[in-house]
Structures are given as C-alpha cells and as structure tokens.
Amino acid sequence: MLRRTLVVGNWKMNLTTQQSSLLLRRLQQNIQGHRAVEVVLAPSMLALQPLSVEIDRRKFKLAAQNAYFKDEGGFTGEVSFAMLRGIVSYAIIGHSARRLYFGETLDDVTQKVEAAVRNDITPILCVGETKRERDARETKRVICDQVVSALANLTSAEIDSVVIAYEPIWAISAYGGAVAKPSDVTTVVEYIRLQIRELYGKLAAERVRVLYGGSVDAHDVKGFLSIKGIDGVLVGAASISANKFVNIVSAAYQTHTEVQ
Ligand code: 13P
Numbered sequence: 001m002l003r004r005t006l007v008v009g010n011w012k013m014n015l016t017t018q019q020s021s022l023l024l025r026r027l028q029q030n031i032q033g034h035r036a037v038e039v040v041l042a043p044s045m046l047a048l049q050p051l052s053v054e055i056d057r058r059k060f061k062l063a064a065q066n067a068y069f070k071d072e073g074g075f076t077g078e079v080s081f082a083m084l085r086g087i088v089s090y091a092i093i094g095h096s097a098r099r100l101y102f103g104e105t106l107d108d109v110t111q112k113v114e115a116a117v118r119n120d121i122t123p124i125l126c127v128g129e130t131k132r133e134r135d136a137r138e139t140k141r142v143i144c145d146q147v148v149s150a151l152a153n154l155t156s157a158e159i160d161s162v163v164i165a166y167e168p169i170w171a172i173s174a175y176g177g178a179v180a181k182p183s184d185v186t187t188v189v190e191y192i193r194l195q196i197r198e199l200y201g202k203l204a205a206e207r208v209r210v211l212y213g214g215s216v217d218a219h220d221v222k223g224f225l226s227i228k229g230i231d232g233v234l235v236g237a238a239s240i241s242a243n244k245f246v247n248i249v250s251a252a253y254q255t256h257t258e259v260q
C-alpha cells in the first residue's frame with residue numbers, strides 16, 4: 001500500500017511572526033501542490049494564528065509544536081489543543097526537546113496524544129533514543145516504552161490517524177547531528193510497526209504513517225524516503241531555509257513518483 005508522503009517542517013523556536021510570514025510567502029511561491037505529498041509547517045505558537053489566515057490550504061497544513069492536554073483552566077502560560085482546534089491539523093507531541101529540556105514524561109505524552117485526538121488534531125508522536133541508550137543496546141526498549149505508553153488510551157480506529165516520527169536524538173542537528181545509517185532506521189521502523197501490529201492488528205500497522213527525522217537535508221532526503229516503511233520526513237534546521245525546504249519537497253515528490 002502506497003501511503004501519501006508527508007513532509008513536516010518543524011521551525012522550532014526560530015523566526016519572529018514577521019519572518020514566519022515571509023518564509024510562508026516564499027514557500028507558497030515556490031512549492032506546487034502535489035496530491036502525492038502532504039506538506040505541513042510547524043511555526044512557533046505565536047505565528048500559528050496569523051499564518052492560519054495567510055496559508056494556502058491547498059498546499060500546506062499547519063502543526064503546533066506542542067500544547068497542553070487540559071482543554072482549559074488555571075494553567076498559566078499554556079495553550080490547549082482545544083484552543084488550536086480549527087487552526088492546526090497536526091501537533092508534534094513528545095519531541096525530544098520537550099522530553100529533555102522541559103521534563104515531559106511518558107504520562108504527559110499519553111495525555112497529550114489523547115487530547116489531540118479528542119480535538120480532531122492528528123498527533124505526530126516523536127520517539128527516539130539517546131546516544132547512550134543506543135550504545136547500551138536499549139533502543140528497542142526505549143522505543144517500545146515510548147510508543148506503547150503514548151498510544152495507550154487510543155482505540156484502534158483512532159490509531160489510523162496517528163503519525164509516528166522516529167527521531168534518534170543523536171541524529172538531530174541540535175545535538176550533534178550524526179548521520180543515521182539506513183539499516184539502523186529500517187530496524188527501528190520495522191520494530192515500531194511490529195508494536196502497532198501487536199497492539200492494534202495488521203491493518204493498523206500497515207496504515208500508520210512513520211516519518212524519519214534527524215538532520216534531513218535536500219541532498220539526503222531521497223535516501224531516507226527510500227527506506228522501506230518510511231512515509232515521510234520531519235525536518236528541523238533545513239525547514240527554515242526556503243531554498244532547502246523547497247528542494248526537500250520536490251525531492252519527496254520525485255521519490256513518490258519513482259516508486260509508483
Ligand atoms: P534537524 O533536522 O535540525 O536535525 O531537526 C530534526 C528535528 O528535531 C525535527 O523535529
């Protein structure tokens with residue numbers, strides 16, 4: 001089954017609202033809408049609202065980089081998934097930066113995935129091991145813990161809409177950006193689908209979209225997209241360069257067309 005390719009740009013804590021609008025404008029001018037490739041932009045929380053007005057929804061969708069799992073209440077400084085409903089289609093949940101810098105726990109991630117689904121927002125669940133965990137041969141245990149706990153409260157029908165992004169922490173540019181070998185990625189992606197299969201059955205395992213993230217750039221995106229079981233990429237640093245991101249999207253389109 002050929003799933004639609006998904007290219008997600010995680011702008012992280014970069015770009016002012018004005019710079020975000022400017023980048024969006026450049027992307028809209030230079031990226032054609034492709035039925036085979038879905039392009040999702042995740043600007044800062046502050047830029048989401050203005051961009052939701054300016055965005056060409058035939059070409060792009062928006063994602064939040066994070067949100068809080070309660071719908072409303074005395075949670076100073078937080079923004080809920082309920083507030084983002086209608087503005088974003090996706091939300092990145094459990095990114096390694098959230099887990100490492102902001103102490104996000106497995107339980108927080110479970111509740112956020114549930115809150116996103118409750119508010120009709122597709123979770124992009126990020127999972128990945130640290131270098132220390134990989135060296136200690138704990139990758140599968142870490143991935144299993146992260147995947148199984150995050151999806152614990154979803155029904156098998158709800159699993160269909162979840163996207164899982166495998167981002168080995170040691171391969172993310174902000175943490176050194178070592179290059180992941182295709183064989184390493186393949187092993188983990190197969191393992192993720194195995195977990196889904198055991199929890200929700202064969203069909204769910206075939207349907208769930210799995211992305212790769214970690215220093216993806218225009219020159220290596222085709223290689224990652226050619227890995228069996230990978231449906232797209234989650235791009236960090238290269239997504240805030242209009243040229244690089246345009247090239248990544250067009251490479252994704254070419255790869256999708258070649259495998260058809
Ligand atoms: P880089 O592409 O900068 O390594 O970031 C990956 C990432 O963390 C995307 O969420």
